[in-house]
Amino acid sequence: MILKISLSILLIISSLFAMYTMFEIFGKTERRKDMDLLKKLHKINGRIFFIIFLAGAIFCIYYLSQSKQELSPRATMHVFSALSIFLLLMLKINFIRYYRQFYSYAKLLGIIIALLTFNLLFFSTGYSLVTGSLEKSSIENKIETPLFAKNGQSNVEKGKVLFQRNCSSCHYTDKKDFKRAAPGLKDILKEKSLPVSKKPATVENVINQIKKPYRYMPSFADLSDEEIENIIAYLKTL
């Protein structure tokens, strides 16, 4: 999160600086003496911008590859802005380096890139700041609970992963509160009876619930015995 905020702030500073040097170079009627310096600064700043941008992109792609989730609309906007920025930047560099006929468009592209950058940052850091809590974004939460168990993990850890994938959308694990019809599973195997069916809270009855649920819960009969065993190992820790 801190990383995200500092990358964002750096990007904002960098694009503001780019705008400033650009306006100083092209915006004034009288020629400035320090034109060359400004141009140089603009160029260096562009490289810094690109590096920060790439670092951000690499982190995002890494998170994405870990979460294996459909993108939220907000994330979609974010990716859209990021891709546009990248393509426009490439275009701009090409106009300046090779296709000098289009040189005059470079200024406009620069402004669009800066605006898209603000847009991009609003849809990520700005959003989390505005909505108050600096809670970890959902993607960051996902990364702490990878979707696939790794070798060498204990049964409880594997069970936790399986639980996150199959059960956590309906069941709390840290409290007994109901999430709609589904009871929270804290202390599920420590109580005397199961919360809804009131059957004795035994491992057999929980396995039974997973395979042939009592009422509205979908069946997880396709989980292997070993997977169910791991989930039980995890449920015992709640």
Ligand code: HEC
């Ligand atoms: C789509 C929502 C949903 C999912 C996913 C889900 N459950 Fe449930 N679960 C429920 C509901 C609703 C109940 C209440 C009893 C019923 O309808 O069967 C319940 C009840 C339970 C109970 C208590 C049963 C009782 O007799 O009181 C246990 C234990 C349980 N679920 C474990 C799991 C486990 C383990 C998983 C993952 C493999 C899971 N649930 C996935 C909705 C869900």
